[in-house]
Amino acid sequence: MSLWSLALANVWSLRRRLVGLIVLVSAAVAVCLGAFAITGQAQSVTTNDVRESTANRSLTIDRPEEGSGNPLLTARSVKELGRLPRVESVQYRLQASFGLVTADGNGPLLYATTYRSALPPPVVKSVRKDLFPLREGEVVLPSRSQGFDLGAYLGEKVTATTTRFVREGEGTGVDEPVTVAGIYDATWQLDNPDAAYAADATVVKWAAARSGQPAKNYLDTVGYDQLTVVAQRESDVPELLRQVQDRHYTATTLRQVLHALPGILELIRVAGQALLAVLGVLAFVGTVTVTGALARQRAQEVGVLKAVGFRTRFVLGLLVAEMSLVAAVAAVLGVVLGVGLAGAGAAGLRTLPEVRPYVEQALPLPSVSVLVSLAAATVVVVAAGALAPARRAARMSPTQAMKDW
Amino acid sequence: MSALLEARGVSKAYPFRGRSVDILSGVDFSARAGQLTAIVGHSGTGKSTLLHILGLLTTPDLGGVVVDGTDTAGLGDGRLADLRREKLGFVFQSYNLLPQHSALRNTLIPSVRRGKEAQDRARLLLERVGLGERVDHRPAQLSGGEQQRVALARALVNDPPVILADEPTGNLDGESERRLLALLLELAREGRAVVVVTHNPAVSEAADRVYRIADGRMQGPDEQRAEGPDERRAAGPDEQRAAGPRLRKEDSR
Numbered sequence: 253m254s255l256w257s258l259a260l261a262n263v264w265s266l267r268r269r270l271v272g273l274i275v276l277v278s279a280a281v282a283v284c285l286g287a288f289a290i291t292g293q294a295q296s297v298t299t300n301d302v303r304e305s306t307a308n309r310s311l312t313i314d315r316p317e318e319g320s321g322n323p324l325l326t327a328r329s330v331k332e333l334g335r336l337p338r339v340e341s342v343q344y345r346l347q348a349s350f351g352l353v354t355a356d357g358n359g360p361l362l363y364a365t366t367y368r369s370a371l372p373p374p375v376v377k378s379v380r381k382d383l384f385p386l387r388e389g390e391v392v393l394p395s396r397s398q399g400f401d402l403g404a405y406l407g408e409k410v411t412a413t414t415t416r417f418v419r420e421g422e423g424t425g426v427d428e429p430v431t432v433a434g435i436y437d438a439t440w441q442l443d444n445p446d447a448a449y450a451a452d453a454t455v456v457k458w459a460a461a462r463s464g465q466p467a468k469n470y471l472d473t474v475g476y477d478q479l480t481v482v483a484q485r486e487s488d489v490p491e492l493l494r495q496v497q498d499r500h501y502t503a504t505t506l507r508q509v510l511h512a513l514p515g516i517l518e519l520i521r522v523a524g525q526a527l528l529a530v531l532g533v534l535a536f537v538g539t540v541t542v543t544g545a546l547a548r549q550r551a552q553e554v555g556v557l558k559a560v561g562f563r564t565r566f567v568l569g570l571l572v573a574e575m576s577l578v579a580a581v582a583a584v585l586g587v588v589l590g591v592g593l594a595g596a597g598a599a600g601l602r603t604l605p606e607v608r609p610y611v612e613q614a615l616p617l618p619s620v621s622v623l624v625s626l627a628a629a630t631v632v633v634v635a636a637g638a639l640a641p642a643r644r645a646a647r648m649s650p651t652q653a654m655k656d657w
Numbered sequence: 658m659s660a661l662l663e664a665r666g667v668s669k670a671y672p673f674r675g676r677s678v679d680i681l682s683g684v685d686f687s688a689r690a691g692q693l694t695a696i697v698g699h700s701g702t703g704k705s706t707l708l709h710i711l712g713l714l715t716t717p718d719l720g721g722v723v724v725d726g727t728d729t730a731g732l733g734d735g736r737l738a739d740l741r742r743e744k745l746g747f748v749f750q751s752y753n754l755l756p757q758h759s760a761l762r763n764t765l766i767p768s769v770r771r772g773k774e775a776q777d778r779a780r781l782l783l784e785r786v787g788l789g790e791r792v793d794h795r796p797a798q799l800s801g802g803e804q805q806r807v808a809l810a811r812a813l814v815n816d817p818p819v820i821l822a823d824e825p826t827g828n829l830d831g832e833s834e835r836r837l838l839a840l841l842l843e844l845a846r847e848g849r850a851v852v853v854v855t856h857n858p859a860v861s862e863a864a865d866r867v868y869r870i871a872d873g874r875m876q877g878p879d880e881q882r883a884e885g886p887d888e889r890r891a892a893g894p895d896e897q898r899a900a901g902p903r904l905r906k907e908d909s910r
Contacts, residue, residue: 253765253775265757556753559714560767560811561742563735650714654753 259573280531281586286593287524324475348459351413360398378434392434392449417464539637547645555653571642579634583627660687661850667720688850695864746812748822782810802833
């Protein structure tokens with residue numbers, strides 16, 4: 253008989269004695285797989301979210317320095333860049349400083365900033381649900397700025413003091429009432445710490461007044477402070493950057509680092525890795541024990557096989573092949589159990605609001621490479637565990653093995 | 658008549674309580690094709706040790722064994738295993754079937770053939786030994802005589818020229834004993850060399866030649882039958898073995 257057909261027949265015949273090892277190994281595979289499936293999915297969600305987030309698909313072009321010869325960031329520039337291949341959108345930013353005067357006559361110096369839909373600030377409070385686009389005369393303030401708690405002004409009218417150009421180096425203050433329509437989390441500093449969002453027309457008007465230019469020509473003669481070119485995919489960014497720079501714009505990319513996983517998922521991930529090591533050792537030791545015990549119980553069988561003409565190498569191969577088949581069965585069972593365990597674990601974790609976004613899928617399935625690697629590792633660990641006791645058994649002389657023949 | 662199995666000047670000693678005890682001393686032995694050769698002697702006289710040496714399971718301290726023309730001196734474990742598989746068939750006193758497998762699979766295990774050819778041959782052999790209806794039974798579901806016949810079928814699966822049997826009737830009742838003896842004689846008549854270690858007078862009386870072993874020394878052989886009274890023997894061993902297993906049940910009785 254061939255080695256594998258005899259091994260298969262032996263495993264089937266000895267299945268009751270092998271149940272313990274199968275349970276141990278499949279439980280090890282299931283627990284590890286469950287942990288990896290959940291954390292793998294969470295990591296994948298996080299990675300994809302970040303990789304394909306607008307920030308990671310964005311190029312930033314700043315206003316050129318005077319005399320540099322580089323093109324201004326005008327309305328025409330917005331159109332030109334918008335026509336480039338693989339561009340999803342071009343968003344502009346204009347800022348104009350103003351003083352916020354509160355009820356007690358004090359207040360911070362802020363920067364009126366146009367809103368970019370691709371990079372929205374995290375609004376924590378607002379007077380209405382759909383806040384953007386803002387209406388003229390509305391502002392959205394940071395929750396804190398320069399020591400002032402601005403959250404209390406939501407819905408109130410405050411005074412914005414802007415500067416009107418008089419002559420070179422001289423200006424005069426102009427007060428204008430504005431309404432605080434929203435408050436955003438002050439930790440958001442993409443547009444600098446003191447940005448206050450306002451309607452495009454309001455910002456252009458204040459910026460034009462400060463420079464002494466007519467507001468209607470401002471975007472063609474002075475232009476925006478910054479343009480953000482959003483690529484369709486994160487992988488398009490390098491080529492798009494090259495094309496933008498070829499047009500003499502000073503462009504840089506804005507890449508985000510990966511967010512860390514929430515604590516509980518990180519814990520599961522670390523626990524999964526630790527369990528993999530611990531259960532790998534357990535599976536190895538379990539296999540050594542079971543193979544050793546079976547080899548002792550089957551010494552006579554080993555003797556018979558050698559007496560009827562099987563080589564030592566064949567007997568060794570047979571015993572290791574039997575354990576490899578057991579490992580393969582345990583790996584399959586472990587995968588099935590692991591997927592179930594991952595599904596149940598994910599369902600439990602979805603009850604935790606902090607974790608829910610990371611485990612949205614009903615059944616987090618690990619990648620094929622993870623499944624294959626884990627199954628292969630299972631077979632390797634078990635086969636390695638079987639090797640030493642199998643070698644001891646296979647090296648027995650037939651007469652020693654069959655003492656009572 | 659040619660010797661298919663020969664031992665020349667075989668000696669073997671085992672350590673016992675710090676000293677060496679001679680089990681066999683300068684034993685010469687030969688088993689011829691077409692004959693049933695018996696080795697008889699009291700317990701502890703070295704019969705089984707000699708059979709182990711003849712079966713290439715134990716190496717002698719001195720002397721050598723020649724199997725079907727191959728001198729086994731100096732051969733490695735792998736080559737000895739190959740010779741056991743191709744040239745020798747074993748029948749053990751306690752049958753030594755693998756308990757987890759059916760009669761058919763026990764018969765198939767040493768087979769060098771594969772697939773349907775191997776299955777067909779194993780079935781034919783089991784039919785020949787009268788177990789055609791019990792191929793799927795496990796050893797525990799068979800009587801001692803039936804198990805011994807499965808062991809005989811296993812010994813024949815690679816059509817070896819030499820059959821070695823150690824007390825094959827030791828655990829059998831009268832009817833099973835007679836049946837097994839008839840099969841062993843029939844195998845010899847087909848041209849095989851059948852060597853039986855036995856205490857059983859019925860077996861030694863039926864043998865063509867008898868070696869007696871006492872205190873590690875061999876006496877004999879006693880030729881109990883003139884060579885060639887049987888028609889099958891006259892055909893010569895090679896021609897008869899080439900005919901393969903006989904298939905009809907009545908032929909095996």
